[in-house]
Amino acid sequence: MQPAHSNTVIEASKLGLTFQTSDGPVRALSDVDLSIGKGEFVSFIGPSGCGKTTFLRVIADLERPTSGSISINGMSPQQAREARAYGYVFQAAALFPWRTIENNVALPLEIMGISRDERKARIKRTLDLVNLSGFEKKYPWQLSGGMQQRASIARALAFDADLLLMDEPFGALDEIVRDHLNEQLLKLWGQTNKTICFVTHSIPEAVYLSTRIVVMSPRPGRVTDVIESTLPRERPLDIRESPEFLAIAARVRDGLRAGHSYDD
Amino acid sequence: MSALKISWQAALALVFCVIAAFTLPLAGAEGSNPFSLGTTFTIFALVGLAALISAMRVTDALAAVILFVGAHGAAWLLLAGIAGNEGAARAPFFLLIAAAWLLAWRCVTVLSALRPKDRAVSTFLRLLIPTVFGAWILILWEAITRGAGIPFVLLPPPSSIGVRLVNSVPVLWADVNQTIFHSVIVGYIIGCGAGFATAILADRVPFLRRGLLPIGNMVSALPIIGVAPILVMWFGFDWHSKAAVVVIMTFFPMLVNTVAGLAASGHMERDLMRTYASGYWTTLLKLRLPAAAPFIFNALKINSTLALIGAIVAEFFGTPVVGMGFRISTEVGRMNIDMVWAEIAVAALAGSVFYGAIALVERAVTFWHPSVRGG
Numbered sequence: 001m002q003p004a005h006s007n008t009v010i011e012a013s014k015l016g017l018t019f020q021t022s023d024g025p026v027r028a029l030s031d032v033d034l035s036i037g038k039g040e041f042v043s044f045i046g047p048s049g050c051g052k053t054t055f056l057r058v059i060a061d062l063e064r065p066t067s068g069s070i071s072i073n074g075m076s077p078q079q080a081r082e083a084r085a086y087g088y089v090f091q092a093a094a095l096f097p098w099r100t101i102e103n104n105v106a107l108p109l110e111i112m113g114i115s116r117d118e119r120k121a122r123i124k125r126t127l128d129l130v131n132l133s134g135f136e137k138k139y140p141w142q143l144s145g146g147m148q149q150r151a152s153i154a155r156a157l158a159f160d161a162d163l164l165l166m167d168e169p170f171g172a173l174d175e176i177v178r179d180h181l182n183e184q185l186l187k188l189w190g191q192t193n194k195t196i197c198f199v200t201h202s203i204p205e206a207v208y209l210s211t212r213i214v215v216m217s218p219r220p221g222r223v224t225d226v227i228e229s230t231l232p233r234e235r236p237l238d239i240r241e242s243p244e245f246l247a248i249a250a251r252v253r254d255g256l257r258a259g260h261s262y263d264d
Numbered sequence: 265m266s267a268l269k270i271s272w273q274a275a276l277a278l279v280f281c282v283i284a285a286f287t288l289p290l291a292g293a294e295g296s297n298p299f300s301l302g303t304t305f306t307i308f309a310l311v312g313l314a315a316l317i318s319a320m321r322v323t324d325a326l327a328a329v330i331l332f333v334g335a336h337g338a339a340w341l342l343l344a345g346i347a348g349n350e351g352a353a354r355a356p357f358f359l360l361i362a363a364a365w366l367l368a369w370r371c372v373t374v375l376s377a378l379r380p381k382d383r384a385v386s387t388f389l390r391l392l393i394p395t396v397f398g399a400w401i402l403i404l405w406e407a408i409t410r411g412a413g414i415p416f417v418l419l420p421p422p423s424s425i426g427v428r429l430v431n432s433v434p435v436l437w438a439d440v441n442q443t444i445f446h447s448v449i450v451g452y453i454i455g456c457g458a459g460f461a462t463a464i465l466a467d468r469v470p471f472l473r474r475g476l477l478p479i480g481n482m483v484s485a486l487p488i489i490g491v492a493p494i495l496v497m498w499f500g501f502d503w504h505s506k507a508a509v510v511v512i513m514t515f516f517p518m519l520v521n522t523v524a525g526l527a528a529s530g531h532m533e534r535d536l537m538r539t540y541a542s543g544y545w546t547t548l549l550k551l552r553l554p555a556a557a558p559f560i561f562n563a564l565k566i567n568s569t570l571a572l573i574g575a576i577v578a579e580f581f582g583t584p585v586v587g588m589g590f591r592i593s594t595e596v597g598r599m600n601i602d603m604v605w606a607e608i609a610v611a612a613l614a615g616s617v618f619y620g621a622i623a624l625v626e627r628a629v630t631f632w633h634p635s636v637r638g639g
Contacts, residue, residue, distance in 0.1 A: 061538075084540065086539070088535075090536065096533070098630075
């Protein structure tokens with residue numbers, strides 16, 4: 001099971017995906033080469049239609065690539081999915097309204113056949129991790145949007161996969177809640193040392209969170225720039241006013257603009 | 265001078281009283297008036313005083329009690345007087361009934377506006393308001409049929425239907441036992457179960473979806489009047505053939521609703537289950553069936569009334585000498601219209617209880633759905 005480079009979690013080469021639609025083929029991804037190492041926090045940023053969500057869905061085996069190759073922990077996406085190698089956080093919380101918060105977190109554990117006692121312990125641990133202790137017995141519709149999204153993160157963490165795929169998880173939340181959750185997510189990443197792939201269309205969010213930022217551009221979806229962050233791992237919220245932060249943000253913005261000029 | 269704050273219902277009731285007072289007697293000719301002078305006076309007093317007192321500065325609760333007593337006391341005296349003198353009523357009788365009805369209307373209006381703090385009182389009010397409403401349908405029905413002397417075969421008064429119902433409990437019970445506890449319940453369970461199972465099957469096996477759904481569609485289009493006699497020949501005169509009719513009637517609503525319900529879960533939720541590598545049956549059990557529950561309960565509720573109709577109609581085409589449909593068809597022939605109405609009343613009651621029981625289970629199971637939790 002050990003991959004060739006034991007530190008590489010995701011390895012994509014010449015990856016392409018073409019959707020067949022009624023308007024003809026649409027190239028959602030084209031020639032994506034990317035390798036993501038263990039413990040990295042990689043953000044994917046770009047305008048809508050650039051294929052960032054599609055790339056995440058290919059990793060998750062929710063879409064099949066039409067060319068090139070990709071491996072997760074040395075396995076094919078399907079094998080990785082069947083091995084429950086990753087937790088996926090969607091744009092909306094997607095909690096089941098007929099289950100309480102604790103039972104929503106228990107859902108993947110039930111499916112994976114984890115014993116009742118073990119389930120209890122893990123629910124407690126992950127709800128503590130996302131600061132939702134005390135809300136176990138509530139139903140999703142009794143919580144705010146931010147709390148629902150935290151519960152869905154807890155659900156993705158509950159089965160201890162080393163890889164976390166997050167598809168614009170805070171896109172629907174307001175700025176204040178988003179700042180707060182960004183801070184918590186960084187702390188969580190520091191505590192658990194997971195590998196995180198994070199799709200966003202907010203430049204400050206990408207720069208604040210990531211160790212590496214992948215800038216993508218549309219038609220066809222491709223990688224135009226990969227930016228290594230020079231920020232320290234320890235990041236208070238006010239780091240966003242530092243010159244270093246602004247320099248990286250400017251480079252991301254340039255990359256996005258360059259990708260766009262391709263259209264004109 | 266603002267001590268009087270009269271509602272339009274009470275004002276109109278008083279106007280009716282005054283007109284009635286000038287056009288006496290209430291019924292019949294001068295000599296053979298079934299209403300004694302005392303009774304007539306009491307009726308006027310009840311309506312007039314209730315209308316006046318309710319307009320004074322009294323609390324809403326007290327006004328409601330006075331209106332309730334006045335309206336129903338007057339209605340009771342009027343109906344008691346007219347019984348046995350069918351067709352003898354004159355204009356003031358109907359004016360006073362209308363006045364009493366207006367007071368009852370006012371009473372319900374006042375009751376609806378009350379916001380009691382006590383839970384028990386508020387539950388009592390929630391039951392009382394529709395009860396008063398229903399009672400007045402019966403009171404007006406009784407007053408019009410008896411007062412105007414409508415022929416018994418056209419529309420019997422509710423009191424004689426009630427008497428017939430109480431006197432025929434053993435017969436009615438035997439009919440209910442035959443029709444509801446055999447035809448309806450058995451047919452309903454088999455029909456709903458088969459519709460549900462077929463929906464799952466069609467969902468699991470794509471070629472069945474193409475083949476079965478159109479056939480299911482066709483089954484629903486079968487005219488019940490045509491199918492029932494054939495099923496009687498196949499399954500015999502007893503309840504089995506009626507249950508078969510019920511199966512055919514309930515099958516399709518269940519099939520269609522369950523198929524729609526299974527498609528009701530969102531893409532994101534299904535993708536989520538896929539990321540857990542969850543199999544077909546696990547996803548069905550943990551996501552798709554709970555999401556389909558509101559649709560399935562819809563079908564169960566629709567079918568609860570369809571089943572009753574199907575079983576009763578099917579009994580028109582041959583049956584042993586018991587059953588609600590059999591009783592209706594034979595008693596109509598014998599001009600025993602009150603018995604027909606008694607069966608109708610029993611069927612309405614049974615149907616409501618059946619529907620209500622399913623609605624209660626629905627509330628408990630789909631408590632999470634926005635239509636139930638209210639938001």
